Amino acid sequence: MSDTPHPSPFKSKRGLGRLFNALRYAVQGMQAALTHEASFRQEFGLAVIMIPTAFWLGRHPYEVLLLIAVVLVVLVVELLNSAIETVADAVSLEPHPLIGRAKDLGSAAVMITLIFAGATWAMVAYLRFWG
Known part of the structure; x- marks a missing residue:
């Protein structure tokens, strides 16, 4: 028996085809997020x-x-949070404590990055105008 795992049929091809597929999936993801x-x-x-x-x-x-x-x-964390919420909703729309926790954790991550971004912008603005 081989030590290598069975290759997934969902893995993409190699080379330029893989690169073009990755780009296509990224564009589809941005379109889905904006929609x-x-x-x-x-x-x-x-x-x-x-x-x-x-x-x-x-x-x-x-x-x-x-x-x-x-x-x-902030945009990256929001995309990851949206991905978590989308998968959670695909699993079940019924209330479940672990699904609720996963969604809350994603939202907390977004909040932390928003606070950090706001503090960073405020600090740079302070230094620009008053520092």
């Missing part, structure tokens, strides 16, 4: 405003990078 997730749409709309603003607010390249990075982290 079905109100929180992601709101945060994405803010990101469209905040990312160009970062170039004006940041005085140094590292400040600009930091401001953009925290905005992108």
Whole structure:
């Protein structure tokens, strides 16, 4: 018996085909998030405003990078939270303590990143105008 696990039929092919499939799935994921997730749409709309603003607010390249990075982290965590909620809803729409906990943990992760992003933007703004 071989030590290697049985290959999954769901694994994608190799090479450029894999790269194109990965890109296609990523675009489909963004479209799904923008279509079905109100929180992601709101945060994405803010990101469209905040990312160009970062170039004006940041005085140094590292400040600009930091401001953009925290905005992108919020979007990434929101996508992961939405993925958790989508899988949880696919498993069951009935109330279940573990499903509820999973959704709450995802929401807590989003909240922490939003607080961190807000604090980062406030600190850079303070340094720009009063520091």
